[in-house]
Amino acid sequence: MSTAPAPRVIAAQIKDEALVQARRARIAEAAARVFREKGFHTATIRDVAEAAGLTQGTLYNYIRSKDDILYLVHQDLTARYTADVERAIEGLSDPRARLRAAIRAFVRAMRERHADIRLIYQETHALGRDSLHAVLAQTDAFIRLFGGLIEAARRDGMAIDGAPRLAADIVTFLPVMLALRRWRLRHALDGPEAEDELVAFLLRGLGCPEEIADGS
């Protein structure tokens, strides 16, 4: 429902649009795997092609450059956690319930998709100018999705007196900690407990601690 930003167009040598879609999905998936393991710069096109079950030459029929691959990965991974959140609020109509569900879903996504999230935060800067803008636009749309949920909850009467203008940013950033601090949290506090604490912290910070009671 959120206005999805126009994705960057990647030119292909292949005419069969359905084939292009399918292959690119496979490439994005395989590349994500490779990049997670070795990092974008260390990974070679050869690695990606092999992981995707394609030859180098064939790979280049579907993308134009290594940057295209990185863009494909970003686009795909961002779409995934966005879908997680959208799916979580799909049936709900109560604004407060929608916000709570969204936060929960996002927090969970950050924990479950930690490797993907780390990849994004590490390699976004390696994107070319156009790819970067497209990805940031996509991320921006996601953050604004939360902005809308918060605004609706407030209009519905929820008392949000904390960080009025930063709220959407905070809510979409703090949970990233579960991915970027995993090296530390894994040892200290694992699993869903961390999720619960984070959700509570966020709601309290927003100024609506009472929501904790009926959370989850």
Place this chain on the structure above:
Amino acid sequence: MSTAPAPRVIAAQIKDEALVQARRARIAEAAARVFREKGFHTATIRDVAEAAGLTQGTLYNYIRSKDDILYLVHQDLTARYTADVERAIEGLSDPRARLRAAIRAFVRAMRERHADIRLIYQETHALGRDSLHAVLAQTDAFIRLFGGLIEAARRDGMAIDGAPRLAADIVTFLPVMLALRRWRLRHALDGPEAEDELVAFLLRGLGCPEEIADGS
């Protein structure tokens, strides 16, 4: 006061220890500049040497590999924001005041050192095994510094009922947003305002909102 972790030892060709220290400081500073601009992988040893006013050959008298340089940079930048915080609480003895001052200082450091922080979060994964462990240990010590401050404040009677075990992590992660979301915040909410909102949010999240009143 916090137990500083043993730094990784970098072997040098040069005997004069003072010279080694001085040169490495210059290298770290120059490399940080170069890496911020071009990223670690894109930057070449030549770039770093030139920026440091050394020749390539000379550079290699003080470091053993490109990874050493990245480690030097991490070590240096991490030490800087750590020092910011330590300096902020230096004269203070009241546990609550110490915690508040530390949070403030850290938030400010994240905003002012945004380029350095972004560099750290983007390139840490490029570190070699040993360098990575050393840097994570350093970061861990910093987080534990906050853990200690929080614990002290609690013992002093501060009501911290939010995220007891995650508190130190949250406090040392959320402000990073000022650096990593700068592409967005710059347009929305610039300068010290964002700092204030963040501090308030953190304190509220910790469960001690009354602290806001006498903040700063």
Place this chain on the structure above:
Amino acid sequence: MSTAPAPRVIAAQIKDEALVQARRARIAEAAARVFREKGFHTATIRDVAEAAGLTQGTLYNYIRSKDDILYLVHQDLTARYTADVERAIEGLSDPRARLRAAIRAFVRAMRERHADIRLIYQETHALGRDSLHAVLAQTDAFIRLFGGLIEAARRDGMAIDGAPRLAADIVTFLPVMLALRRWRLRHALDGPEAEDELVAFLLRGLGCPEEIADGS
């Protein structure tokens, strides 16, 4: 009338001979266009196929290799200026008039077909062994055509006392200057004037300057 050299045979996948002829004409024409713009090596088979309105696969039904295309182009372009000259002397029977008309026509062809001529002189060396021999034989026949015209004029009484053995070569080479030195002549001396000067120079060099009077 001159004995046209046996052209190199290009094997085709297609049985319909008329279709093969038609397609190859289109390919030669399209390829010439592409090669003039980008050069033979820089141009891709894809470029040629597109320019000819064929797919890559179809293209390969009419030629066997990229070299075949280059040969087709050479063969075609050489035939064109040869036809220009042959057409110019078609109705004439007076040997001296025939020679003069041939020279004029060739000079004009070099100026008008400058792009084609440049293409020939630049890319002939890229031809494979067999193609090269075939093209050189074709060119040789063209030069011998002039040799015959000169010989006939001499037998008719024209005083040709200059460069008796090189005459045909000179006459068929000097005008090429209008194509290969176009980068310079365009600025200095454009259009038909250059043609006139060249013709006069050639006749004077051949030792029959009196021919200038009734030229054109």
Place this chain on the structure above:
Amino acid sequence: MSTAPAPRVIAAQIKDEALVQARRARIAEAAARVFREKGFHTATIRDVAEAAGLTQGTLYNYIRSKDDILYLVHQDLTARYTADVERAIEGLSDPRARLRAAIRAFVRAMRERHADIRLIYQETHALGRDSLHAVLAQTDAFIRLFGGLIEAARRDGMAIDGAPRLAADIVTFLPVMLALRRWRLRHALDGPEAEDELVAFLLRGLGCPEEIADGS
């Protein structure tokens, strides 16, 4: 004495200017050899490096791109035949003698350096924009050198009534035939004979056939 055009500057990684000069001379010489044999596009950087007795990496310390090498070759070969001509007129002061000597020297250079000349005429179009302009400027200067010689001879009283404005171009183009038509002339008319005929033809074309008598 002629105003040499400013050559294109090629950036080097090496500081020792004398070394750069020496190496580049070797590279130009070796590359010319390789390009003559295989052509510019077919020759690889590896071929050139090997022929120059350098490793690939070292080669790139003295040039920036393959285009640089081609430029180096052009610049070198053009300078060679230019030097041939300049050397031939060095001691002479009589304008007519100077012109005659220059023509003779150029004709001889074209025959002796036929392989280099063919290389130039085949590969000039492969030069990049800047390189091309630099080379054309160099060639233009050479042609203007002849323009000056012709003008001086005319002022001295030599009757030049043929192709006044094209004279310099013709004189510097026709002899190229000895290189570009070598595939034909070798069989028909070899050695110095062809040279003599060409010189005679040129002088006759210029309208001063009496010069033939005291030629050579």
Place this chain on the structure above:
DNA sequence: AATGAATGAGTGTTCATTCAT
């Protein structure tokens, strides 16, 4: 201790050609 030239393995990318449908 400083210099800077040499090295060579490695990388992204291209493209002529083939062939199953």
Place this chain on the structure above:
DNA sequence: CATGAATGAACACTCATTCAT
């Protein structure tokens, strides 16, 4: 007879690292 996806060998160029002076 047409199509267009697949192939893989090849190539220009980079750069961290070494080492003789």
